[in-house]
Structures are given as structure tokens and as C-alpha cells.
Amino acid sequence: MIEVDVLKKVPVREQEPAVRAKNFAEVCLGYNEEEAMAEATRCINCKNARCIQGCPVSINIPAFIAEVKEGNFENAYKVISESSALPAVCGRVCPQESQCEGKCVRGVKGEPVSIGKLERFVADWAREHGIKPTPATKKKGKKVAVIGSGPAGLTCAGDLAKMGYDVTIFEALHKAGGVLVYGIPEFRLPKEAVVEKEIENVKSLGVKIEKDVVIGKSITIDELINEEKFDAVFVGSGAGLPKFMGIPGENANGVFSANEYLTRSNLMKAFDEKSTTPIMKSKKVAVVGGGNVAMDAARTALRLGAEVHIVYRRSEAELPARVEEVHHAKEEGIIFDLLTNPTEILEDEKGWVKGIKCIRMELGEPDESGRRRPVEVAGSEFVIDVDTVIMSLGTSPNPLITSTTKGLEATKHGCIVAEEESGKTTKTGVYAGGDAVTGAATVILAMGAGKGAAKAIDEYLSK
Amino acid sequence: MFKIHSMKFLNENIFQMVVEAPMVARACLPGQFVIVRSNAEAERIPLTICDYDREKGTVTIVVQTIGAGTITMSKMKAGDELADFVGPLGQPSDLVTDDIEEVKKKKIVFVAGGLGTAPVYPQVKWLKEHGVPSDVIIGAKNKDILIMEEEFKQVAENLYITTDDGSYGRTGMVTKCLEDLVTAEGKQYDHCVSIGPMIMMKFVCQLTEKLGIHTVVSMNPIMVDGTGMCGACRCSVEGKTKFACVDGPEFDGHKVNWDEAMRRSGMYRDQEAKAKEGI
Numbered sequence: 234m235i236e237v238d239v240l241k242k243v244p245v246r247e248q249e250p251a252v253r254a255k256n257f258a259e260v261c262l263g264y265n266e267e268e269a270m271a272e273a274t275r276c277i278n279c280k281n282a283r284c285i286q287g288c289p290v291s292i293n294i295p296a297f298i299a300e301v302k303e304g305n306f307e308n309a310y311k312v313i314s315e316s317s318a319l320p321a322v323c324g325r326v327c328p329q330e331s332q333c334e335g336k337c338v339r340g341v342k343g344e345p346v347s348i349g350k351l352e353r354f355v356a357d358w359a360r361e362h363g364i365k366p367t368p369a370t371k372k373k374g375k376k377v378a379v380i381g382s383g384p385a386g387l388t389c390a391g392d393l394a395k396m397g398y399d400v401t402i403f404e405a406l407h408k409a410g411g412v413l414v415y416g417i418p419e420f421r422l423p424k425e426a427v428v429e430k431e432i433e434n435v436k437s438l439g440v441k442i443e444k445d446v447v448i449g450k451s452i453t454i455d456e457l458i459n460e461e462k463f464d465a466v467f468v469g470s471g472a473g474l475p476k477f478m479g480i481p482g483e484n485a486n487g488v489f490s491a492n493e494y495l496t497r498s499n500l501m502k503a504f505d506e507k508s509t510t511p512i513m514k515s516k517k518v519a520v521v522g523g524g525n526v527a528m529d530a531a532r533t534a535l536r537l538g539a540e541v542h543i544v545y546r547r548s549e550a551e552l553p554a555r556v557e558e559v560h561h562a563k564e565e566g567i568i569f570d571l572l573t574n575p576t577e578i579l580e581d582e583k584g585w586v587k588g589i590k591c592i593r594m595e596l597g598e599p600d601e602s603g604r605r606r607p608v609e610v611a612g613s614e615f616v617i618d619v620d621t622v623i624m625s626l627g628t629s630p631n632p633l634i635t636s637t638t639k640g641l642e643a644t645k646h647g648c649i650v651a652e653e654e655s656g657k658t659t660k661t662g663v664y665a666g667g668d669a670v671t672g673a674a675t676v677i678l679a680m681g682a683g684k685g686a687a688k689a690i691d692e693y694l695s696k
Numbered sequence: 697m698f699k700i701h702s703m704k705f706l707n708e709n710i711f712q713m714v715v716e717a718p719m720v721a722r723a724c725l726p727g728q729f730v731i732v733r734s735n736a737e738a739e740r741i742p743l744t745i746c747d748y749d750r751e752k753g754t755v756t757i758v759v760q761t762i763g764a765g766t767i768t769m770s771k772m773k774a775g776d777e778l779a780d781f782v783g784p785l786g787q788p789s790d791l792v793t794d795d796i797e798e799v800k801k802k803k804i805v806f807v808a809g810g811l812g813t814a815p816v817y818p819q820v821k822w823l824k825e826h827g828v829p830s831d832v833i834i835g836a837k838n839k840d841i842l843i844m845e846e847e848f849k850q851v852a853e854n855l856y857i858t859t860d861d862g863s864y865g866r867t868g869m870v871t872k873c874l875e876d877l878v879t880a881e882g883k884q885y886d887h888c889v890s891i892g893p894m895i896m897m898k899f900v901c902q903l904t905e906k907l908g909i910h911t912v913v914s915m916n917p918i919m920v921d922g923t924g925m926c927g928a929c930r931c932s933v934e935g936k937t938k939f940a941c942v943d944g945p946e947f948d949g950h951k952v953n954w955d956e957a958m959r960r961s962g963m964y965r966d967q968e969a970k971a972k973e974g975i
Binding site (some may be wrong): 405406407415444445446447450451452473474475477483484486487489490492493496497501507508509510511512513514583584631633 | 971
């Protein structure tokens with residue numbers, strides 16, 4: 234029996250930092266049955282379950298945990314599947330500390346219930362035992378096109394298929410999954426074992442996935458509606474355009490967007506010696522930015538054999554990355570150069586990166602985001618000798634769709650204008666959600682948006 | 697999967713593939729490109745569209761065996777299937793999107809070299825079909841590696857062929873041919889489209905700047921996704937960073953930073969050579 238301290242989470246097993254820093258296998262090993270059942274006893278099954286309110290897709294958390302407590306893992310999976318199409322993904326990448334676990338009553342005095350790890354356990358258990366979600370028995374006889382096979386699109390497609398709609402997802406890349414396959418690394422989210430299996434589950438609901446189709450180029454939304462006779466469209470095309478700083482030297486050889494670096498490693502498998510897609514063999518890398526993507530890029534570079542510095546202009550408290558990611562990165566030996574801002578990338582005589590010139594920052598008065606604004610410390614410039622710079626400054630939505638669809642409005646930042654709950658856009662029959670609407674955010678928020686849009690599309694098509 | 701309708705070698709290292717890709721064939725225009733993967737493990741290779749048949753639903757690409765990916769592709773035959781064929785990507789050529797009456801007023805010359813001969817073809821063909829005559833200069837190292845001469849004879853108003861060693865047509869580089877035409881043979885051009893190796897495009901641009909001929913080039917930098925996601929293809933045009941995949945691939949050649957573009961295209965040279973050895 235596992236001794237449970239009600240104030241503390243049952244610890245989850247992880248690969249040792251020194252070992253995992255040299256491989257691409259998953260960092261967190263997850264709970265086994267015994268550990269999961271022990272952790273489940275910490276849930277006090279609140280009547281007014283605040284954790285559910287904290288979940289963007291409103292999983293009935295106390296209900297599934299109650300099933301885990303009894304060892305009824307299949308029932309637990311059924312409870313989760315009612316609300317989520319991608320539980321094995323969410324259990325791994327959701328920011329639980331600011332959502333379900335952030336609201337958990339257990340968290341008032343001690344640590345909250347480890348809801349994320351329990352969700353992951355249930356999803357993994359179901360997959361290992363061949364349990365699949367059940368497809369709809371009654372067909373609606375209506376067609377819906379979903380653009381993008383990332384978290385928003387997969388969720389929207391899965392929910393609509395469960396309601397009986399004929400759903401086709403259009404994906405621009407050669408592999409389905411969106412950011413789950415090109416963005417998030419293997420060591421955080423295994424592709425074959427987890428992502429592909431969850432996508433198979435969505436397909437088992439009857440969803441078709443057409444790869445290699447770039448909406449706005451191969452075919453437009455208007456053509457999907459007028460010629461291909463889709464009754465409604467959901468746009469979940471994400472935020473794929475990388476940002477650069479606009480400082481001198483940014484086009485030197487050895488400067489990459491995090492998108493490029495991660496796409497090479499994750500989608501094209503460049504981390505694998507057998508892959509024909511190359512990736513820079515770096516000795517010392519500066520990753521500019523402090524979000525989850527920056528951590529992913531940094532930890533990828535580390536595993537490829539480099540010394541890695543995170544260069545971030547604010548302090549540790551403002552790092553936008555999840556606490557767990559920062560913690561893991563530090564354990565693995567990533568060096569954090571905080572309150573540091575790049576001003577120039579230095580090139581050698583052949584145009585390759587030889588260093589990054591930075592300036593020290595200090596925190597001043599709060600800015601419009603409520604965070605204290607970083608201000609330069611005069612005369613504090615210094616150089617970090619690096620051969621590679623990875624820019625991880627966030628991404629914005631691709632204008633391909635908004636620029637080719639009549640009547641689909643976008644904000645000045647390129648985000649599609651859509652109602653918050655329903656995802657209804659300015660064009661009749663077209664809904665949108667996820668990063669394409671919000672700009673870069675999280676997997677679970679995109680899933681929540683996909684879910685809301687599925688409901689709204691059903692209402693629209695049922696009129 | 698995308699079936700290879702036909703496959704033939706145009707010279708020792710350059711082959712032409714006609715691929716069944718109805719969606720691309722329906723939507724593409726001259727100047728645009730596709731991304732191809734020969735199999736599920738292959739890298740993504742950007743290739744400019746060389747021809748298309750909307751009714752048959754086919755797209756023609758012309759490929760040079762350079763690295764591991766293109767060598768693998770060169771071993772495929774008619775009836776085989778490419779794993780991926782996505783497009784059309786990038787912006788069409790201005791010549792096919794601008795007001796046709798304005799285009800008709802231009803005196804157009806195409807300057808093509810090596811593999812770049814192929815993507816010039818659909819533009820010349822499109823112009824001919826729309827009643828716009830254009831001259832074409834094709835450069836090749838020697839007679840044996842010259843491609844598509846017969847096709848161009850059908851669509852070009854005047855076709856000038858020049859070989860570096862003089863084994864066929866005129867002798868010398870494309871720049872010499874263009875300069876001779878304009879300065880010694882009384883030709884007048886006000887619009888030039890140059891597609892070929894970067895070093896060739898750079899020298900064509902230096903010449904046309906001197907001759908005062910507006911020049912458009914088609915950039916072929918390193919790309920991964922081809923849809924604006926990775927930024928690997930960024931190049932400086934008039935000091936501003938542009939993504940060749942979504943803003944291009946065609947740009948005003950007089951405004952491109954050529955030295956940077958050439959340097960960036962060699963970023964993975966060592967690893968590419970190693971991958972080539974591996975197959």
C-alpha cells in the first residue's frame with residue numbers, strides 16, 4: 234500500500250534529469266494503477282466542484298476520480314470522453330496549476346489533487362486496453378469542414394462526429410495533429426504512442442482527415458461551401474507565423490525561429506540520426522523568450538548536445554512558461570539569463586552567428602499587462618558567445634485564410650473575429666476558434682473553443 | 697498519395713515528372729510552387745511548378761538530382777506514388793495577375809539558366825495564350841544539359857540559346873547574350889524575369905540595373921513547411937525581411953540582398969552532403 238499524505242500529491246515517477254537530458258524519451262513516466270488509486274483517495278468529491286469550472290472543456294473531474302478510486306478505469310475514461318477528445322494529450326500539456334488544480338480545495342492547505350496526472354493515467358490505461366470512444370449511431374446527413382487538425386480542430390471534429398455530422402478535416406502539413414506534432418517535443422508528448430493514437434480515436438468516430446490541403450491556396454472556404462457543399466466550416470488553423478525581434482544580425486546563419494527549430498526536430502524527426510532533414514549541430518545556444526515554446530526549444534537543443542541559455546527580458550516571476558516546464562528545464566541544466574534583452578546578433582566573417590549582444594534590464598513600473606515593465610540599465614551591454622540563436626517570441630495567425638475568404642473579418646493582429654462562446658465569425662456558417670482567434674495560447678483553450686463551436690454549429694445546422 | 701503519371705530524364709541530372717494532383721492542377725498559376733515528399737520518411741522539397749493540365753488534373757515538375765531527397769525521387773517511375781504533393785504555394789507571377797492590357801504594353805524578356813528553365817516555361821506559355829509575345833534566353837553549361845528547347849520553340853516569340861562552352865547556340869553566359877541583344881542587336885526590353893541559380897540571377901540583376909530593365913527573380917531558398925510557419929526562407933528585400941514562401945517566391949531582383957541569400961542557402965551544406973552519402 235502507498236502511504237498517502239493528504240496534504241501532498243502522490244509523487245509521479247520521472248526520468249532522472251541527468252539521464253533524460255541526453256534522450257528524447259518522455260520525461261514524466263506517469264502513475265501506475267496503485268499510485269493512481271492512492272492519489273484518487275485525496276479527492277473529497279466536492280458538491281460544488283470548482284475544478285470543473287476551472288476546466289475549459291468542463292470534464293466531470295470528481296466523477297472520473299471517484300471511478301479511479303474504485304479501480305473502475307474504463308468507467309473513468311467514459312466520463313472523461315464525454316467532454317474531451319484528447320485526454321492523453323491534456324493530461325500531459327494542460328496548465329493544470331492555473332485551471333482545475335488551481336481551483337482544487339485541497340490546494341488551500343496543501344497540494345491540490347494531481348488531476349492532470351490522473352487524467353493522463355486514465356487515458357493511457359484506456360489506450361493500452363484498446364478502449365475507444367463510441368461513434369454516433371444516427372447520422373445527421375450534413376457536412377462540416379474543419380480547417381486544421383490541431384487541438385481546436387480535432388475537438389470540434391470529434392464532437393460534431395459524435396452528434397452524427399459528416400466531418401472532414403483539412404490539414405496543410407503531411408501529418409495530422411497541428412502543434413501537437415510540429416510544436417511540442419517528443420519528450421513532453423510522445424507522437425506515435427500518444428498523439429497518433431488519440432487522432433486514431435477521433436477518426437474512429439468517423440472523421441475523415443485530408444492532408445496536404447492548404448485552405449486559401451489549394452481550395453478556398455467559399456469553394457468548400459459553394460462547390461463542395463459543406464453546410465458549415467470551422468477554422469482552427471492556429472497561429473503559425475513566427476515573430477522576429479527586428480535587431481541587426483537576425484538573418485545570420487544560425488538564427489532560427491523556434492517554429493523552424495522545433496518543426497525540424499518534431500515533425501521532420503531531425504533529432505533522429507536516420508532523418509534526412511538536417512538540424513543545426515550547435516555547441517552553445519541562446520533561446521530568446523520565456524514561454525513554453527522557448528522551454529521546448531531550449532530542452533530540444535540541450536538534448537542535441539548544446540549548452541543552452543534562456544535569454545528573457547523580465548524576471549523569473551514573469552516567465553510565461555508553466556512552472557513544471559521551468560522546473561524541468563532547470564533540473565536538466567538549462568541556464569537562465571533573466572532580466573537580459575538582446576540588442577544585436579554578432580556574425581563572423583562568413584556570416585555565421587558568433588555571439589549575441591545583450592543589455593541588462595531592471596523592472597520598472599507595471600505596464601498595461603500588469604507586469605512590471607523591464608527597462609534597460611544604461612551601459613550594461615555584454616556579449617554571450619553562442620553559435621546559435623533561437624527566437625521564441627510568440628506567433629501570430631497565418632493570413633492565408635482571412636485574406637482569401639470574403640466577409641471573414643480579422644483584427645489588426647490578424648486574428649479572426651469570433652464570438653467567445655460560439656466561435657461565430659462575421660461570415661454565415663463559418664466558425665473559428667483556438668489560436669487563429671486568440672493568438673498563441675494553450676492546447677486546452679483551443680479545445681474549449683473547438684467544443685463551443687461544435688455546439689454552436691449543431692445549433693446553427695439544426696435550425 | 698499522388699500517382700506519378702509519367703517520368704522522364706531531360707538530361708543526365710534533371711528529370712520531369714507529371715503528377716496526378718487534381719486540387720493543385722485546378723488552382724495553380726505560373727510562378728507558384730509545390731512541396732513534395734517522395735515517401736513517408738523523406739524531407740519536404742519545394743519545387744516550382746513547370747506546367748499543369750486542369751482537365752487531366754496533372755501538374756508537371758522538373759527536378760535536379762542534388763541531394764538525398766531528389767536522388768530518392770529520381771528513382772521513382774510512372775505508376776509509383778509520391779507520399780505528399782501540396783500546393784499551390786506562394787504568390788503567382790505578377791504577369792498573370794496584373795491587368796492584361798498593362799502586361800501587353802511591356803516588352804518582356806525571360807532569362808533562364810539550368811533548372812530555372814523549367815519554371816520560366818509556364819509563364820511564357822501563359823503569356824502566349826493571352827496574346828502577349830515574349831523573348832526567352834536559355835543558358836546552359838553545354839549542349840548536353842540544355843533542357844526544354846522544343847517546348848520553348850512553341851511558345852517564345854524569339855528563343856536565344858547560349859552555352860558557356862559554345863557547343864550550341866551562342867557562346868557565353870546569359871548575361872552576355874542579354875547585353876549583346878540590347879546593346880548590339882537593337883532589342884528593347886522593359887521587363888525581365890530571371891530564374892536560375894542564385895549567382896546567375898545576381899549577375900543578371902547587376903546587368904539589368906545598368907540597362908534600366910525592371911527585373912523579377914524567383915527565389916529558391918531553404919524551406920520547411922512552405923506556408924509561412926518556419927521562416928527558414930526569409931530573405932532581405934529592400935532591407936525588409938520577407939518570407940519567400942508566402943510573400944514570394946518572386947521579388948524585385950534589384951532589391952534582393954543576394955550575398956545574404958546565397959550564404960543562407962548554404963546553411964546545411966555539410967549535413968546535406970552527409971545525407972547524400974547515406975543513400
